[in-house]
Amino acid sequence: MQLKIALLGGDGIGPEVLAQSVKCLKAIEETFNHRFEFVEAPFGAIAMTGSGRPLPDETLALCQESDAILFGAIGALEYDNNPEAKVRPEQGLLRLRKELGLFASIRPIKMFPAFLENSPLKRNIVDHTDLVIFRELTGGIYFGKKTLSEDGTTASDLCTYSESEISRIAHLAFKAAKKRRKKVTLVDKANVLESSRLWRKTVTNIAQSYPDISFECLFIDNAAVQMMLNPRQFDVILTDNMFGDILSDQGSVILGSVGLLPSASVGLENAMFEPFHGSYPQAKGKNIANPVASILSSAMLLQHFGLDEEANAIVAAVHKSFVKKVVTTDVLGSSKYGTDYVGDFISENI
Amino acid sequence: MQLKIALLGGDGIGPEVLAQSVKCLKAIEETFNHRFEFVEAPFGAIAMTGSGRPLPDETLALCQESDAILFGAIGALEYDNNPEAKVRPEQGLLRLRKELGLFASIRPIKMFPAFLENSPLKRNIVDHTDLVIFRELTGGIYFGKKTLSEDGTTASDLCTYSESEISRIAHLAFKAAKKRRKKVTLVDKANVLESSRLWRKTVTNIAQSYPDISFECLFIDNAAVQMMLNPRQFDVILTDNMFGDILSDQGSVILGSVGLLPSASVGLENAMFEPFHGSYPQAKGKNIANPVASILSSAMLLQHFGLDEEANAIVAAVHKSFVKKVVTTDVLGSSKYGTDYVGDFISENI
Numbered sequence A, B: 001m002q003l004k005i006a007l008l009g010g011d012g013i014g015p016e017v018l019a020q021s022v023k024c025l026k027a028i029e030e031t032f033n034h035r036f037e038f039v040e041a042p043f044g045a046i047a048m049t050g051s052g053r054p055l056p057d058e059t060l061a062l063c064q065e066s067d068a069i070l071f072g073a074i075g076a077l078e079y080d081n082n083p084e085a086k087v088r089p090e091q092g093l094l095r096l097r098k099e100l101g102l103f104a105s106i107r108p109i110k111m112f113p114a115f116l117e118n119s120p121l122k123r124n125i126v127d128h129t130d131l132v133i134f135r136e137l138t139g140g141i142y143f144g145k146k147t148l149s150e151d152g153t154t155a156s157d158l159c160t161y162s163e164s165e166i167s168r169i170a171h172l173a174f175k176a177a178k179k180r181r182k183k184v185t186l187v188d189k190a191n192v193l194e195s196s197r198l199w200r201k202t203v204t205n206i207a208q209s210y211p212d213i214s215f216e217c218l219f220i221d222n223a224a225v226q227m228m229l230n231p232r233q234f235d236v237i238l239t240d241n242m243f244g245d246i247l248s249d250q251g252s253v254i255l256g257s258v259g260l261l262p263s264a265s266v267g268l269e270n271a272m273f274e275p276f277h278g279s280y281p282q283a284k285g286k287n288i289a290n291p292v293a294s295i296l297s298s299a300m301l302l303q304h305f306g307l308d309e310e311a312n313a314i315v316a317a318v319h320k321s322f323v324k325k326v327v328t329t330d331v332l333g334s335s336k337y338g339t340d341y342v343g344d345f346i347s348e349n350i
């Protein structure tokens, strides 16, 4: 297969972890005889230094004409700590998601046996956890109208959802459940929010056309509790943009490190693959960032194109690194391996 | 001291757990020679059956003229599962918070040694956790304008905050930190939300007038992770209405049961005391609900009026119930004690 893959390293540890994914994809290319063309482009705070814009036009154009995008991370302390910055790196990511129509972020959380010890949660709680979060990615409060009063003393964000935005991702979630353990949990705050009530009404209707899928609803506050007390109860979780952001990061706690989890952001014509974790600027350039989330994101990329055997080869090599304890220090405090070394180990074992 | 206390049992397990608090307050009354007048009033789904309204005028009037309010829980499945209900019980709670100006919900999360085994988190992570969440309670997306398009296909909720709403609770949080471990963590989503940026700007300014308090900011997605990986890092957490709802329930995971945690909702003229947990309708009338969250809420009530010795007497009796394992089944699966029995045990040990 021939694939053109845009590489957006972004900020902080993004480029470092992305580089390890590229090693792995190159190993796949060779072993399985594919043709991957990689094109790098500036994105995030790093792009702002040059153009003033986190998503330069050329970067967007490259993404549009590519078959897939591998993305590292975005965000920088200088903007986080400056609430008055007019432009900020994250706007680039939000715009990219919107322009490419990446309406569904798919975030699997699966326990690996080698990680049972690493979890802050007790073994009997997290063992065999295998769930996937479908987070709506181009609507809700992330994209609603924002206002700041002229005197700067009142600010607002609008959370809007339409039936069609809800139903397109709901169908994806129910279809995914069909191939899994046949359960969908909608997470919302329908006892307070009008938008959540539209979610509950729309998804409850859709559930009727999937009679073999069991369907339930949870309020977000309760879901945040259940995710830690009994994550095994979940199969497919469906939720909005804001709740999905919180719940998926929280879910990473199950494995004990946010550095282990990949995600796919998909639309009708494009797909982007990225770690759950952020730019972690404190670790930049120190060769300590965990490359596994990014590497597993590249496995999701392969899967997206039907290259299951290839994806499995990456996952197997990652497992081997776990079993051999070739991992970064976030996972095993006693580990001495750097980002590069782990990336080399995994790519050489493909 | 003479206190008039309004009792709003509300829905589900609310009345059952509240009854145990009243036993304890009566024991305090006797032992310490106070005069507590208790007046019950209908509230929630239960009030709707009569008047159609979750917060009848007489209930509101009673709350306004009382010194304090003890509240159980609110919410019923028939409304949760009906996204088209025009009136729902939770509106009564939101209106009560608003009418009484209860702008700050104070939610302490403190590990009791007897609970180390009960936590789903590993002992070394949760031991000595002692934090308190200051959740803004009368603003944000809970109270912003809600719209539903005429054809019912688009819904929205507005999240608005003003500088004054933010600063009044921020000052409470910093003052609380002065008497504690001198650290405030603001939780927001300033990389995406305009309202969060107003929080960050306002609170960062206020922090400067508390030079002895260390101040930091976290994004909500990261905070949800940190709360599980290392809860001891937190002293006072300050956050908005929606994030506070999620983060505080999630924090209850530290103790292993949402049935253990009390809260105080305070304003300039009124104060209400209530458990973290919801109405848990499935358990109603079964004598299995954990009364500890409600009982500890009554201890917070006493503290609010400067009755520290009295509050400590309740806390000590609760501790004794833990040590003697006189607890409900949510805490120790093997326990055989009912709501009533635990309430009796605690009140008799005051």
Ligand SMILES: CC(C)[C@H](C(=O)O)[C@@H](O)C(=O)O
Pocket: A074, A075, A090, A093, A245, A276, A278, B191, B192, B221
């Ligand atoms: C960087 C940030 C804007 C982003 C989000 O909140 O969507 C990130 O947290 C994520 O989960 O992808």
Ligand SMILES: CC(C)[C@H](C(=O)O)[C@@H](O)C(=O)O
Pocket: A191, A192, A221, B074, B075, B090, B093, B245, B276, B278
């Ligand atoms: C019942 C519900 C409206 C309420 C809230 O979301 O505020 C509850 O979850 C709480 O935390 O007090």
